[in-house]
Amino acid sequence: MMNFLGNAYFWVKAAHIIFVIFLMAGLFMMPRYFIYHQETPIGSEEDRKWIHRERKLRTIILNPSLIIVWILGLMLMVNIEAWTMPWFHLKLLLVLLLSAYHGWMIGYSKKLARGIRPLSDRQLRMLNEVPGIMAAAIVILAVVRPF
Numbered sequence: 001m002m003n004f005l006g007n008a009y010f011w012v013k014a015a016h017i018i019f020v021i022f023l024m025a026g027l028f029m030m031p032r033y034f035i036y037h038q039e040t041p042i043g044s045e046e047d048r049k050w051i052h053r054e055r056k057l058r059t060i061i062l063n064p065s066l067i068i069v070w071i072l073g074l075m076l077m078v079n080i081e082a083w084t085m086p087w088f089h090l091k092l093l094l095v096l097l098l099s100a101y102h103g104w105m106i107g108y109s110k111k112l113a114r115g116i117r118p119l120s121d122r123q124l125r126m127l128n129e130v131p132g133i134m135a136a137a138i139v140i141l142a143v144v145r146p147f
């Protein structure tokens with residue numbers, strides 16, 4: 001299936017990177033929302049506003065972007081038979097971990113909507129660093145291909 005994308009290859013790669021940007025924007029915004037949200041009294045008007053904002057970010061940005069990044073990424077994988085390349089093995093592991101982080105974040109926003117707030121402000125701020133570090137490693141693997 002090598003080069004099955006033909007002339008569409010560069011458009012698919014461009015779209016892959018564009019939706020990666022949207023995904024990362026959502027992954028950076030949501031923990032910030034959690035921190036501000038947890039400063040509001042449970043059941044208050046402000047609490048309800050943050051629940052609404054988190055639902056919007058989840059359904060309009062985060063979930064669609066992750067799905068599209070995977071679909072376009074797998075098309076690129078087949079197009080260059082990336083499974084033969086060691087850099088891609090590690091990249092795939094990291095994007096699976098990033099997808100798991102995404103899943104955790106979706107779960108946490110649903111907990112907040114039920115008034116459950118298990119993590120402290122400090123823990124949320126530390127977790128907020130995870131997507132940035134992972135994105136840097138993933139982009140270096142995809143562009144530099146060190147092995």
Ligand code: HEM
Pocket residue numbers: 013016017020069070072073074076077078080082088095098134135138139142143144
């Ligand atoms: C979700 C699953 C993903 C899969 C299956 C995937 C797969 C791929 C493949 C196979 C390529 C190589 C295309 C080529 O050069 O022909 C690629 C390129 C790229 N990917 Fe992904 N990717 C995924 C997620 C991500 C994520 C989360 C990021 C960033 C955080 C990312 C960043 C990039 C970049 C920057 C390139 C372009 C590299 C270049 O052309 O030099 N990808 N991706």
